[in-house]
Amino acid sequence: MKWFKRLLIAFFSLSLLGVGAIAAAYFYVLPDLPDVNSLKTVQLQTPLRIYSSDGKLISQFGEKRRVPVEFEDVPQQLINAVLDTEDARFFEHKGIDPIGIIRAATILITTGKKSQGASTITQQVARGFFLSNEKTYIRKIKEIFLALKIEKTLTKHEILTLYLNRSFLGNRAYGVGAAAQVYYGKNLNELLLPEMAMIAGLPQAPSAANPIRNPARATARRNWVLSRMLEKNNITEAEYQEAINTPVTARYHGAEIDLYAPYISEMARDYMIQKYGEEAAYTNGYNVYTTISSDLQLMAQDALRDNVFAYDQRHGYRGPISQLWTETPLERAEIIEQLAKTPPMQGILPAAVMAVTDQQAKMLLADGSEITIEWSGLKWARKFITDKRQGLPPKLAADILSQGQQVYVRNNGSFWQLSQIPEVSSATVSLDPFDGAIRSLVGGFSFSQSQFNQVTQAKRQLGSNIKPFIYAAALEKDWTLATLINNAPINKPDTRQGTAWRPKNSPDIYGGPTRLRVGLAQSINVMSVRALRHVGLQNATDELVKFGFDAKDLPRNESLALGSPSVTPLQVATAFNVFANGGYLVEPYFIDHVTDSYDNVIEQASPTLACSSELNDQPINEPLNDETSSDPFAAMNQELSAANSDTELVCNRQNGRYAKQVISAQTAFLITESLKSVIWGGGDWSKGTGWNGTAWRASKLLKRHDIAGKTGTTNESRDTWFSGFNPTLTSTFWVGFDDHGRQLGRASWMASGAPDQISGGEAGAKTAGPGWNDFMNKALKGTAEVSAEPPKGIVSVRIDLETGKLTRKTDHTTAFEYFVAGTEPKEYAVETQSSGEIFIDSATEDLFQ
Numbered sequence: 053m054k055w056f057k058r059l060l061i062a063f064f065s066l067s068l069l070g071v072g073a074i075a076a077a078y079f080y081v082l083p084d085l086p087d088v089n090s091l092k093t094v095q096l097q098t099p100l101r102i103y104s105s106d107g108k109l110i111s112q113f114g115e116k117r118r119v120p121v122e123f124e125d126v127p128q129q130l131i132n133a134v135l136d137t138e139d140a141r142f143f144e145h146k147g148i149d150p151i152g153i154i155r156a157a158t159i160l161i162t163t164g165k166k167s168q169g170a171s172t173i174t175q176q177v178a179r180g181f182f183l184s185n186e187k188t189y190i191r192k193i194k195e196i197f198l199a200l201k202i203e204k205t206l207t208k209h210e211i212l213t214l215y216l217n218r219s220f221l222g223n224r225a226y227g228v229g230a231a232a233q234v235y236y237g238k239n240l241n242e243l244l245l246p247e248m249a250m251i252a253g254l255p256q257a258p259s260a261a262n263p264i265r266n267p268a269r270a271t272a273r274r275n276w277v278l279s280r281m282l283e284k285n286n287i288t289e290a291e292y293q294e295a296i297n298t299p300v301t302a303r304y305h306g307a308e309i310d311l312y313a314p315y316i317s318e319m320a321r322d323y324m325i326q327k328y329g330e331e332a333a334y335t336n337g338y339n340v341y342t343t344i345s346s347d348l349q350l351m352a353q354d355a356l357r358d359n360v361f362a363y364d365q366r367h368g369y370r371g372p373i374s375q376l377w378t379e380t381p382l383e384r385a386e387i388i389e390q391l392a393k394t395p396p397m398q399g400i401l402p403a404a405v406m407a408v409t410d411q412q413a414k415m416l417l418a419d420g421s422e423i424t425i426e427w428s429g430l431k432w433a434r435k436f437i438t439d440k441r442q443g444l445p446p447k448l449a450a451d452i453l454s455q456g457q458q459v460y461v462r463n464n465g466s467f468w469q470l471s472q473i474p475e476v477s478s479a480t481v482s483l484d485p486f487d488g489a490i491r492s493l494v495g496g497f498s499f500s501q502s503q504f505n506q507v508t509q510a511k512r513q514l515g516s517n518i519k520p521f522i523y524a525a526a527l528e529k530d531w532t533l534a535t536l537i538n539n540a541p542i543n544k545p546d547t548r549q550g551t552a553w554r555p556k557n558s559p560d561i562y563g564g565p566t567r568l569r570v571g572l573a574q575s576i577n578v579m580s581v582r583a584l585r586h587v588g589l590q591n592a593t594d595e596l597v598k599f600g601f602d603a604k605d606l607p608r609n610e611s612l613a614l615g616s617p618s619v620t621p622l623q624v625a626t627a628f629n630v631f632a633n634g635g636y637l638v639e640p641y642f643i644d645h646v647t648d649s650y651d652n653v654i655e656q657a658s659p660t661l662a663c664s665s666e667l668n669d670q671p672i673n674e675p676l677n678d679e680t681s682s683d684p685f686a687a688m689n690q691e692l693s694a695a696n697s698d699t700e701l702v703c704n705r706q707n708g709r710y711a712k713q714v715i716s717a718q719t720a721f722l723i724t725e726s727l728k729s730v731i732w733g734g735g736d737w738s739k740g741t742g743w744n745g746t747a748w749r750a751s752k753l754l755k756r757h758d759i760a761g762k763t764g765t766t767n768e769s770r771d772t773w774f775s776g777f778n779p780t781l782t783s784t785f786w787v788g789f790d791d792h793g794r795q796l797g798r799a800s801w802m803a804s805g806a807p808d809q810i811s812g813g814e815a816g817a818k819t820a821g822p823g824w825n826d827f828m829n830k831a832l833k834g835t836a837e838v839s840a841e842p843p844k845g846i847v848s849v850r851i852d853l854e855t856g857k858l859t860r861k862t863d864h865t866t867a868f869e870y871f872v873a874g875t876e877p878k879e880y881a882v883e884t885q886s887s888g889e890i891f892i893d894s895a896t897e898d899l900f901q
Contacts, residue, residue, distance in 0.1 A: 097226070098337030098649050099307075100324055102317045104346040105489075105644060108310035111317035114334040119229030120649065123213045127240060130228060132286040133252035134216070137277045139173040140284065143208055147174045147199035173215050174199040176255075180218050221251065222258035222265075223304060235263060237305035245291060246298040249277040263302035271300055311346045313353075315495030315505050319642060337649025342642050343489035343657075348482060348781075351830040352492035356478050356785070357398060359823030360497050361464075363787065364474040366799040366810060368436030368443065372457035376404055381456065384416070391418035391458065398498045400471050405457045408449045413470075415461055425461065429469030431804050439797030445804050477790050479506030480823065481625050482783035482831070487659040487708065488629065488638035491781065492827075502790075507621045511605065512788055515615035515816065516575045516746075517624060517764030517773045518596075520631065520723050522613050523572050523580070525587045525595035527719045532875050533726060534856035536565040537579040555581050555614060558765075567856050569869070573729035573745035575763060577614055584613035598714035599627035600637055615764060624775050625784040631727065631760070632777035634843065635720040636662035636711040660711035717843040718872045725840070725870055727760035727776065739864035741853070746817050747774065753825045758838045761824065763816030769796040772819040779838045781831055785820040847873045852881035 099114025135142050141149055149172050171179065178198035202211060217227040225234040231251045232238050243251070250263055253273040263270035275296045282292045320340045324333040332338075376382060376390055387404045394402035396418075403415040403423070411427035433452045435443030446452050452470065453459065462471040474497055482492045495505035504510070527533075540562050545552035557577045571579035584592050592613075593606050605617045626640050638660045646655035730745035731754075746763040761776020770792060775784040788796065796814035810818045842848075851869045852859040858880045859866050 097335040099335075100321065100333050100337075101339050102320045103339060103341045104311050104313070104344045104349065105342060106346050107341075108346040109308060110311050110313045110342070110344070111309065111321070112307040113321050118217065118226040118337075119233060120217050120227065120337070121213075121229040121240060123209045123216075125240060126213075126216060126228065127243065127248065129245060129281075129286070130240065130243065130248040130252065131212070132284070133248050133277055133281055134212075134228075135173075136280040136284045136286060137252050138176070138255065140280075142173050142212070145172060147203035148172060148196050171195065172199060174202055174211050177211055177214050177218065178202055181214075219255045220258050221254040222262045233308060234305055235302040237308065244298075245287065246274060246278070246295040247301075249281070249295065250274045250300070250302060253277045263300050264304055267300045267302075270302070274300075311344075311349060313344060313349050313493070314499035314503075315507065316342055316344050316349075316490070316493045316642060318499075318503065318505070319493075319508070323643060324646075338654075339647045339649075339651070341644045341646070343484075343491065343644050344493065344642070345491045348492040348831055349494075352480050352482065352494050352783075352827055355823050355827035355830070356480050356494045357497065358826060359785070359787070359820075360474045360476055360478050361471075362810070362822065363476055363796075363814070363819060364472065365432045366442075366802075366805075367439060367797065369433035369452065369470070370436045370472055372405075372453075372459045373402065374458045375456055376458050377456040384420075387416055388418060388420055391416070394418075394458070395500070397473060397500055400460045400462045400473060403459055403461045405453050405455055405459060408453050408455055411449050413449050413453050415459075415468075417461075423461070423468050425468050425470060429461075429464075429467055432802075433470050434802065439795055441798075442800055445802055473501070475789065476787060476796070477502075477506060478785070478787045478820075478823065479510065479621050480783065480785045480827065481507045481621050482781055482827070483625050483629050483638075483640055485629050485632035485777060485779065485782050486638065486662045488626070488640040488711075489644070489659065490640055490642040492783075493642070504790075506786065509620070510786075511618040511620055512771045512786060512792075513615060513766040514617050514619050514624065515764035515766040515771055515773055516577075516580075517762055517775050517816075518612070518615040518617065519572055519575060519580045520727060520762055521596055521599055521627065522583050522587070522592060523568060523726070524631075524715055524719055524723050525592050526568070526583045527722055527872075528595070528715060529587055529591075530875070531568060531583070531586070532856075532869075532871050532877075533567065533569040533722055534851050534869050534871070534877060535568045536856050537568060537571055537582050539563045539566040539571065539576050539579055542578050542581060553609070553611060555610070567853070569726045569729055570734070570743070572723075572726045572762075573733065574743070575730075575746045580613040581610055584610055598637065599630055601627065615766060621784045621786045624773065624786075625782055628762075628775045628777055628784065629782045630714060631720050631724050632779065632782045633662035633720075634717045635713050635715040636660075637714045638662050638711045659708050661708040662711050716872075718845050721840075721843055721846060722870055722872070724760050727762055728757065730762055731759060731776075732757065734867070735853070736864040741864055747776075747821055749817060749821060750776075750825045750828075754829050754832070756832065756837045758840070759828065759832075763821060765815040769814045769819070770794070772796060772814060772816045774816055774820040774824040776824060776828070778828070778832060780835070781828070783824060783827060783831075785823040785827070787820045787823070842870065845873050846870055847876055849876045851877065855881045857881040 097114070098118045098120060099112050101112050102110040104110055139149070175195045175198075178195050206214075217229070219228075220226055221228070221231040223234050225231040228251055229240055231254065232240050232243055232247075235251070236243065236247055238247075250270060253261055253270070253276065257273070260266060261270045261273040278287065278292050278295050281287045282289065287295070320342055321333070324338060324340060328336070328338070373394065376387060382390070391402045391404060396402065401417055403417050405413055406416050406422070407414040411430065413425045413430065415423050415425060417423065427449070430449055430452055431446060434445050437443055460471045460473065461468055478497060480492070480494050481490060483489065484491055493507050495507045496502050539557075542555055545554045555577050562578070566576065566579060568579075568583075587595070589608065589610070589612070593603065593608070596606055597603050600623055601617065601619060602623075605619055606612060607616050622640055626637070630637055641657055641659055643655075644657050645653050648654050731747045731750045733742065733744040733748060735741035735743045747761050750759065750761060756778075758778045759776060760778070761774060764771070764773030764775070766772075771786065771788040773784065773786050777783065796819055798813045799811050801811040802809060810822070812818070848868045848870050850859055850862070850866050851857060852861070853865055853867055857877045860880065861883070
């Protein structure tokens with residue numbers, strides 16, 4: 053009895069001592085224990101994601117890959133695998149596992165090593181969110197108390213969800229959702245049993261047991277997880293045997309990009325950093341939904357690249373990258389190793405020339421595959437001499453290639469061909485005419501080649517793309533489409549530049565008095581200068597500013613009339629949008645809305661809208677006041693009966709501002725009609741009076757009459773443009789060299805080339821135009837042609853084509869022309885006169901000289 057009493061006293065004493073030690077430990081660490089209530093509102097670090105308007109992932113930015121998942125979205129077998137591996141009694145204990153603690157203590161006493169952590173999933177959550185990974189007794193005590201507090205604050209499902217989303221699983225993957233994508237390119241519900249087991253085995257050793265870096269050790273870890281699942285009766289013996297015999301298929305998968313559009317994603321990334329800060333932008337899980345249409349973006353990218361390839365090929369082949377061997381061929385493995393050092397670009401792949409026959413070449417690619425390039429893929433490769441000269445067309449493959457050369461090749465969609473990295477640059481952007489949404493944007497041939505965004509950052513000379521705006525100013529003043537302007541050399545020079553500047557036509561041909569419509573459609577230089585003189589330099593500058601051009605970019609001399617200002621493609625597209633939407637300057641924008649990691653909208657675009665001028669009587673960019681309705685657009689829509697359905701749809705949006713009307717609807721309509729003549733020309737070809745506009749190639753491809761456009765070429769063809777639109781889409785294409793001093797040159801006719809090949813001097817119609825034609829043809833395919841609806845105040849009368857006066861004749865020498873009511877001609881043409889009497893030129897000595 054004495055020994056029993058002594059033991060009982062000792063037991064109670066030790067118990068009291070233990071309770072006291074626990075209490076002392078608790079009060080010791082209490083000041084350092086964080087508030088676990090923060091776990092209820094924890095913000096998991098998730099990357100910034102950029103999407104197209106139709107929900108295609110464009111890009112992802114951030115240090116950590118994380119795909120947050122809800123508990124109910126995690127497959128039960130994955131949960132079983134995690135619990136069987138990490139914490140089999142998770143749903144039974146209250147945050148700590150006494151059995152695990154005793155086991156760890158026993159190992160520590162017997163071996164002196166802290167090899168068993170005895171940490172439950174709750175403890176791991178406590179450590180992951182609040183503590184470090186150092187193995188100290190104080191950290192362990194804090195971990196235990198935090199786990200107990202967490203269990204009182206959160207449900208088991210909430211704790212397990214935090215663990216599944218928070219754990220680092222290697223290769224920048226945080227959480228099981230990201231691991232499924234990184235290692236298998238799958239969503240959680242698509243994982244197979246061995247793949248779940250692989251992921252469940254990663255938390256304890258995400259680097260050492262990584263299936264990509266160490267597949268052997270990862271396989272052993274996976275099989276151990278499967279054995280635990282079998283032991284806990286969560287899988288059958290048959291499932292276990294099948295799973296352990298399944299080979300490891302894990303490999304690195306980048307972000308599942310649905311749409312590669314790097315220039316627009318970079319614009320969105322930069323915007324988010326500027327607005328929210330770098331850390332928040334990269335970690336708060338923002339989702340940016342751009343205005344980009346994935347279909348239009350792909351069409352624009354293809355059109356730009358095909359157009360650049362076409363320019364590059366017609367100017368000749370610049371030769372191989374290097375000579376891998378001359379006499380003794382390298383070993384196959386060595387060739388592949390050398391090819392792997394040259395990265396591919398936009399489908400252009402490095403290749404080694406293995407054999408050359410009469411009109412054929414055999415190539416070895418970096419992936420070890422072999423291809424044969426037939427003559428159809430070689431015959432373009434005449435020698436490049438200069439930008440203006442090419443060598444003779446080749447007759448044999450040996451004229452182009454020799455064994456041992458390293459070259460570039462690409463598959464053009466139909467066959468393999470010899471290729472090269474283009475040196476020329478290009479850019480394109482398209483906009484919605486009624487609210488300025490950027491629907492496609494390609495800032496260069498290749499983002500990997502240059503991150504410089506030509507659409508927004510490059511200011512290039514505008515060339516003849518400026519002429520519609522000069523003529524719009526003349527129409528706003530007092531001219532009409534039938535006004536005769538003297539197409540004759542200008543002998544009174546502009547001396548504002550300090551030298552005598554005498555503009556010339558290109559080609560240097562003059563036709564005397566010519567109607568304004570024809571002068572714009574045929575891009576006649578001297579007529580544009582005379583239009584500028586009629587308007588006045590300052591007035592013309594003021595008008596250009598209304599279209600969105602920066603006054604600082606506009607020179608104060610008459611070269612303005614021929615496009616000497618340097619502007620960005622985005623500015624050009626914005627300006628042409630004014631004609632497309634009836635006279636409104638809508639601001640371009642590329643972000644529709646932004647959501648947080650919980651898909652709550654935190655930012656919504658408020659675009660400027662092109663709406664009826666009759667209703668736009670409020671201050672610019674301010675909503676209309678409507679005291680009778682909570683809908684700020686309701687009153688406007690009631691009065692918008694004359695507007696077309698597209699405008700009505702845009703104006704019915706709840707988020708928007710009214711755009712400023714910078715030219716009248718009538719002027720916008722008249723310029724648009726003239727720009728249609730740029731494509732379709734005029735006259736009667738059967739009667740010998742037909743004439744082409746500068747962009748006649750567009751009519752051959754698009755075959756629709758609701759398109760309008762303008763070519764643009766600068767002096768010596770350093771910059772080429774094509775800008776145009778239909779009622780639903782505005783687009784601009786630019787082509788030039790990054791080196792402003794380099795000319796686009798000439799391409800000689802090639803007898804073995806296609807019948808419709810482009811040759812001669814490069815110009816807007818031939819260099820930029822084909823890209824625009826290709827893009828618009830694809831973009832508008834399947835859409836109904838929109839008939840022209842003249843706005844109120846427009847009348848149509850029959851005029852004599854030579855004089856621009858009224859006529860009673862109805863033959864091929866006449867045509868109907870549009871006028872603003874009250875400006876139509878009042879006089880009738882004299883049937884016998886051979887030339888007009890209205891010469892718009894105050895300097896009579898310039899006529900016909």
